[in-house]
Every structure is written in C-alpha cells, then in structure tokens.
Amino acid sequence: xxxxxxxxxxxxxxxxxxxSLNFITGFCGQISLGHxxxxxAGAYTSAMLSKADVPFLFTIPVAAICAAMLGxxxxxxxxxxxxxxxxxxxxxxxxxxxxxxxxxDFFGGEIGIAGxxxxxxxxxxxxxICIALALxxxxxxxxxxxxxxxxVFKSIADNEDVTRVLGIDVSRYKLIAFIIGTGTAGVAGALxxxxxxxxxxxxxxxxxxxxxxxxxxxxGIGSVWGVIFAAALLSVLPMLVQFIDDYKLLFYSGLLxxxxxxxxxxxxxxxxxxxxxxxxxxxxNGGNNR
Amino acid sequence: xxxxxxxxxxxxxxxxxxAVQNVDLRINNGELIGxxxxxxxxKTTLMRVITGIVQPQSGRVFLQGVDxxxxxxxxxxxxxxxxxxxxxxxLRALTLLDNVAIACGSDKTRHALKSMWVTDIRSERAQARExxxxxxxxxxxxxxxxxxxxxxxxxxxxxxxxxxxxxLLLLDEPLAGLSQKEAASLADLIATLNADGQTILxxxxxxxxxxxxxxxxxxxxxxxxxxxxxxxxxMSDPNVRNAYLGVGHA
Amino acid sequence: xxYLELFIQGLVQGSIYAxxxxxxxxxxxxxxxxxxxxxxxxxxxxxxxxxxxxATGSFTLxxxxxxxxxxxxxxxxxxxxYEPLLSQPPYVSxxxxxxxxxxxxxxxxxxxxxxxxxxxxxPLQGHIELFSGxxxxxxxxxxxxxxxxxxxxxxxLSMQTRTGVAWRATVTDPDMARAFGxxxxxxxxxxxxxxxxFAAAAGVLVALLNNLVEPTMGSVASxxxxxxxxxxxxxxxxxxxxxxxxxxxxESFGTIYIGHLLDRDAIxxxxxxxxxxxxxxxxxxxxx
Numbered sequence: 001x002x003x004x005x006x007x008x009x010x011x012x013x014x015x016x017x018x019x020s021l022n023f024i025t026g027f028c029g030q031i032s033l034g035h036x037x038x039x040x041a042g043a044y045t046s047a048m049l050s051k052a053d054v055p056f057l058f059t060i061p062v063a064a065i066c067a068a069m070l071g072x073x074x075x076x077x078x079x080x081x082x083x084x085x086x087x088x089x090x091x092x093x094x095x096x097x098x099x100x101x102x103x104x105d106f107f108g109g110e111i112g113i114a115g116x117x118x119x120x121x122x123x124x125x126x127x128x129i130c131i132a133l134a135l136x137x138x139x140x141x142x143x144x145x146x147x148x149x150x151x152v153f154k155s156i157a158d159n160e161d162v163t164r165v166l167g168i169d170v171s172r173y174k175l176i177a178f179i180i181g182t183g184t185a186g187v188a189g190a191l192x193x194x195x196x197x198x199x200x201x202x203x204x205x206x207x208x209x210x211x212x213x214x215x216x217x218x219x220g221i222g223s224v225w226g227v228i229f230a231a232a233l234l235s236v237l238p239m240l241v242q243f244i245d246d247y248k249l250l251f252y253s254g255l256l257x258x259x260x261x262x263x264x265x266x267x268x269x270x271x272x273x274x275x276x277x278x279x280x281x282x283x284x285n286g287g288n289n290r
Numbered sequence: 291x292x293x294x295x296x297x298x299x300x301x302x303x304x305x306x307x308x309a310v311q312n313v314d315l316r317i318n319n320g321e322l323i324g325x326x327x328x329x330x331x332x333k334t335t336l337m338r339v340i341t342g343i344v345q346p347q348s349g350r351v352f353l354q355g356v357d358x359x360x361x362x363x364x365x366x367x368x369x370x371x372x373x374x375x376x377x378x379x380x381l382r383a384l385t386l387l388d389n390v391a392i393a394c395g396s397d398k399t400r401h402a403l404k405s406m407w408v409t410d411i412r413s414e415r416a417q418a419r420e421x422x423x424x425x426x427x428x429x430x431x432x433x434x435x436x437x438x439x440x441x442x443x444x445x446x447x448x449x450x451x452x453x454x455x456x457x458l459l460l461l462d463e464p465l466a467g468l469s470q471k472e473a474a475s476l477a478d479l480i481a482t483l484n485a486d487g488q489t490i491l492x493x494x495x496x497x498x499x500x501x502x503x504x505x506x507x508x509x510x511x512x513x514x515x516x517x518x519x520x521x522x523x524x525m526s527d528p529n530v531r532n533a534y535l536g537v538g539h540a
Numbered sequence: 541x542x543y544l545e546l547f548i549q550g551l552v553q554g555s556i557y558a559x560x561x562x563x564x565x566x567x568x569x570x571x572x573x574x575x576x577x578x579x580x581x582x583x584x585x586x587x588x589x590x591x592x593x594x595a596t597g598s599f600t601l602x603x604x605x606x607x608x609x610x611x612x613x614x615x616x617x618x619x620x621x622y623e624p625l626l627s628q629p630p631y632v633s634x635x636x637x638x639x640x641x642x643x644x645x646x647x648x649x650x651x652x653x654x655x656x657x658x659x660x661x662x663p664l665q666g667h668i669e670l671f672s673g674x675x676x677x678x679x680x681x682x683x684x685x686x687x688x689x690x691x692x693x694x695x696x697l698s699m700q701t702r703t704g705v706a707w708r709a710t711v712t713d714p715d716m717a718r719a720f721g722x723x724x725x726x727x728x729x730x731x732x733x734x735x736x737x738f739a740a741a742a743g744v745l746v747a748l749l750n751n752l753v754e755p756t757m758g759s760v761a762s763x764x765x766x767x768x769x770x771x772x773x774x775x776x777x778x779x780x781x782x783x784x785x786x787x788x789x790x791e792s793f794g795t796i797y798i799g800h801l802l803d804r805d806a807i808x809x810x811x812x813x814x815x816x817x818x819x820x821x822x823x824x825x826x827x828x
Binding site: 149 | 341362363364367368373375379380381382383384388392393395396398399402403405406407408409411450454
Binding site: 031033077078080085087088089091092093095096098099100102103206207210213214217221247249250252253254256257260261264 | 574621624625628629631632633634635636638639640641642643645646647650759763766767770774799800801802803805806807808809810812813816817820822
C-alpha cells in the first residue's frame, strides 16, 4: 500500500506542476524553459520554513507567494522582450536560480537541504492533500478557460499583436498568467519538499524544466485533461517500468520528438482527430447504429 | 462639427530618411476621408503613428482633443480608435463569431483580474452575429478563418474593428487583393457605414473606388502633405497629377 | 599581468563561443528556429576529432573529417527534423530540437560511455613564453587563429562569391530571392552545412583544450550559445561575434571576482537578463 501511496503522491505533485506550466504555456501561449526554478523556489521556501518549525500547511501559501513574486519580477522583465526571446530568458532564469542556490551556504549549497520534517499528516493524509490541491487547480483551470480571461488568453496565444489592436492590455494578462502559474508551481514545490524530504540544486535544473514542458506538450498544449493524463503517466512511468531506467531520458526525448513530428497538438489533439474521424464514418454504416 | 482626430506637425525619420515630414491632418465627426499617395508616400507610417506602433520624432496626435501621442496602442483603442489591417490577421483558433465577440466584450476585458469572474458571452455573441450580418458574413459565423477566402477575411477585419464601437475607424488598404467585383461591394459597405454616421479614414491604392465613395481626399507624397480637400478638386490639382503620373499610371 | 591573462583566456573562450553561436545565428536568421540540437553537432565534432586523431595520428585530418561529416550531419538533421516542421508554430521546432539534443546526448553516453574519451597523445600541448611569466598554449593560439581564419573565410564567401550573394539575399528577403531564381532549398542546406561544420571545429578545439570529450560537453554550449545569439540580437552575425567575445571575457573576469555569488554558467544569463532589461532588442538588434 505504501508503494501505491508514494506513486499517487508523485503523480498528484507532477499533475499540479504540469498544470501550472499549462496555465502559462498552454493557455497564454508563453513558452517557458525554466519553470523548474519556480518549483525550486517553492520547495526551498517550504523546506527552510519547516526546518524552522513552521507548520507544513502554513508553508504552502508562503511558498506560493515567494514563487509568484519571483515570477512577477521575471514576468515584468521578460514580457517586454520579443517572442523568441522569452523562451531563452526563462531558460536563463532556470540556470540563474540553480547557479545562485549552488553558491550560497544559506541554501545548503551543493548539498542541498536534507532532513525536512514530515508534513505531520502521515503518508496517506499527505497524499490526499496533494490530490486535493491538484484537483482544485485542475477545476480552476477548467473554469478560467471558460471565463473572459481564458478567452483573452486564447487570443493572446493565437496572435499577440492582434489582441493589442483589440484594445486589450496584453502585458497585464500575460503577467497575471505568469503570476498564477509560477505561484502554483511554488505550491507544487512545497509539496515536493515534503514528499522527498530533501531539496538540492540539481532537482530544479534544465532537465526538470524540460520534463514538465514535455508533460504539457505530450498531453496537448492547453488541454487540461490531456496534461493531467500525460503528467500522471510520464511521472510514474520510470517507476513502473524499471528496465527503461538507464534509457529513461532517451525514451522521453524520443517520445517528445515523435510527438512534435507527428502530432504537435499532443494526446489531446490525437484524441480530437480520432473522435472527429469516427462520426464521419457513421453515415457509411447506412444508419444501422441506433 | 467636432474634431475627432488631429495629427499635428508630425515627423518620423528612419535613420536619416524622412518617412513622414511635418504632416498635418484633421478629421471631423462623420467624415469619410480617402488617404492616397504613391508607394513610399508614408501612408502606412502615418497610420502607425496614429495607432502608436511608430513613435514620431516630433509632433503630436490628438483624439477627440486628448493628446494620445505617448499612449500605448491598447489605450488608444480604448480611447476610440479601431484598425482594420492591410494584411488580414484573424485569430485562427477562434470562429468568425468569436473573433468579433472578443472585440465586442471590451468592457469585460478592460480589467484583467475582473475578467476572470465573468463567463457570460451570450450578449457579445449576439452583437457579433449582428455585426457579421452587417458586413455580409452571417452565413459563415461558425467557420474557422483558415477555410475562408480573402474577401471574407477582409470583411471580418472590418466587423472586428466595428465591434470596438470606434469614434474613428482606420481602414488600411481593405480593397487590396480583392477582385474588382469584391472591391466594389466592400467599398459600398464602407460608404454605407459612413452614411450611418461612422467616421472613417480609408487608406487605399484603388483610386477608382476611393474616388467613387470618398467625398474628401488627403494626398501624401514623399512623406509630405500634398493636398487635402474635395475629391474632384484634389484630383484636378496639378501637383497630385504629377505625383501620380511621375510614378506611372496606377 | 593577471588582467592580461584573464583577457586572453576570455578571448580563447569567446572564439569558441563565436564558432558555435554562428551556426545558431545562421539557422535563426534563415528559418526562425532556435536550433538547440546544434550543440549535439558540436559534441559529435569533438568525438570525431578525438577518434580520428587516435586512429590516424593526424590532428589536421581529424579536423577536416569532423567538419565534413558534421556538416553533412547538420544537413541531414535539417532534412529529417526541421523541414517537416516549418509550417508548425515556432515552439514545435524548438521542442523537437531540444528532444533531439537530449536524445543525442544519451546516444553519446550509451555508445562511448559516460566518462568520455581523451587523446592518446594530445597534440599541441606545448606552450610559448610571450614575455617573462606569461605563457600561451599552442592549443590556445590555434583556437584563436583558426576561428579568425574561418570567420574571414565566411566573410569572403558571403561577400565575394555568387553563392554568398544568393545566401545573403535569401536571409534578407526569401521571397525576393526566390523571384530572382535562388534555390532556397540549397541555401538552407548550405546554411546548415557551414553552421554545423563550424560547430564541429569548435568541438574539436574544445576537446583539445580540455583533452576530453564527454557526452554532456554540449549542454553548456547549447544554452549559452542561445544566450549569445539573443544578446547579439537574434540573426545578427556581427552582434553574435561581438557578444561571444564579450561574454568570454566577462566570464573570465567574473569567475574571479563574482564567482562566490554566481557560478560561471549563471554569469552569462545574469548578463543576458541585464542587457535585455536595458535593450530589449539585444546588443545589435535588427542589423545583419
């Protein structure tokens, strides 16, 4: 049972983290290659507070605020720059984050922070908290997509310049997407810290950023259900299939490339095409399927 | 007659080259002004100065008496400008209806945070349906732009601009690329909009249609104002004839 | 004396950056693709360099083979990976490129082992004393010399030959170039060939400087070169060269003076973000 609980907890945290990136990249169309930095910001905040005897639940909002503040600063700086620059700037933020953490004894340097106290809810309770948070954010995402904000996000993702000519304050919307997405990544970070009870600079590097982006893209950029599915699957796949461990990255990257090459809109896109294919076949059956 | 737009003594240089030089232009409420000039006359540059994509080196732009020279593009739109662009840019992921509906909802999109709490889009869609009917697209409202011919997309641009309820509608070469028949029918639509009270500045190469529908012409050449006035007077102005004949018959 | 030494070290590193970043700029200028997998070609160059040198004993031969093979590999990569994605939104080719890069790192690891390869007898390891107490390795001289020669050759090619003119025309205005009968497809192949072979040269040179090639040697190159082309103003060749040298020197000094705050690799991005705050279009944005 304990193994299943660990599995479920890992899944829930990955889903939350992937959905937080989906908010920025999927909804608002802003590619981020450094999203793990915000997971890290939340994880370090929560870890250090916990070590100072702050209760776990209280560290979650603080972690969210710290990550969101970092996100706001990065957002203000990078939303000014041209489209293609954003990917590189966010990637830079990822490296900068790891680079700074690594050099500061305050953050535990290379070694990181070990011995983070447990959440105090037991393994099962902690799992439920993770699942509840992931589901809450999924519901929030689905709601936002239906709202006017989601409508504007869709328009920005489609064509920023046109959206501006429609009298919409594009930078403001992008900044909000950035703050919500990075804040949520901070929450995922707090959970991460208390799940593994250890944080180190290597856990929040480029590879992590790419892995989470892979989840969003394999799931289908912008599709909440697709992203949940892909994040749940990709996060536990290496655990379930031990033999691919040594080839894990090769497998991941191969999958990612194949996805881009043959179905750039991910699993969600695949499904849509599949389902739109089936009804069109129906009339051929002579209307027999009542 | 109240003044809607006043471009006052505007100059734009790119490097050492004057794209627009000491240009003045006034547009009053209810006018339909045809803005013409040979290639390289600085038409698009002046349009971009008005929309805020290009900042002038000197001069000011006033919209309904308010100085908008230093304002960001989206604020100018909020202040009463709307633009239909020369190169059609539909939002490709949205249906034609939603392309217009999003512009109809400018009250709901004004405050980014508040927009999160609003989900109702019915009234905007109803309004968008009317606007699309007005430009003659009521039969394709649920289609995606990718499947539509250029003529339809040009009309979509106009409908989307109208949805912003502008005091001044800027049309940047709406007729370019259309067949003679399509161009004539879109020009008719523009004339109708103006007859309904819409103030319009129409940049256009298609002289024939411009002369047919625009009572007033503004001519620019080499970045300078060349003529402004009643269409027949302007067209008989020797300077204007020279500018056009100098670069060959259009 | 320390200053001069740091400065020279910076120029050596900067020359390497320039060779790598040039290919990226060429690809970006022509196709608007952020070609992360370029770094995989750089690593491939390093491996070929070491393997051919060890097998034949000739470093010169190794350099030529590496440049030729990797140049062809770059063309192949364009044909198989990028060409089918050109009509997709830009993030598609970016992600595909990242995937390709990670996959090739893994392939290097699986094929040649995680600890990398070295030269059996590394060439050009001697040094000369320029003046008292100031030494310069032959390898370092070669790095600066060869980079300069390659850059001049490229400048000559693009300015003086028909191919070069067609190439520049295509970068400036593809439609116009097509109208004048330039075969865009060939220009793209040429682009990938040149960019990739320059990266291969850089790979061989880095292998020489460190006497080591390892599967992950491209990871620093991949993202730092991206930072450089953004710094240079995306698509500007001159900007890229200036940014490369500037960053090389800056890192060289930065490691000594602010190394306790930021590690070497983070300096590049701190600088990048700083520059973008002041000049959102990059150092030389807009020019080619």
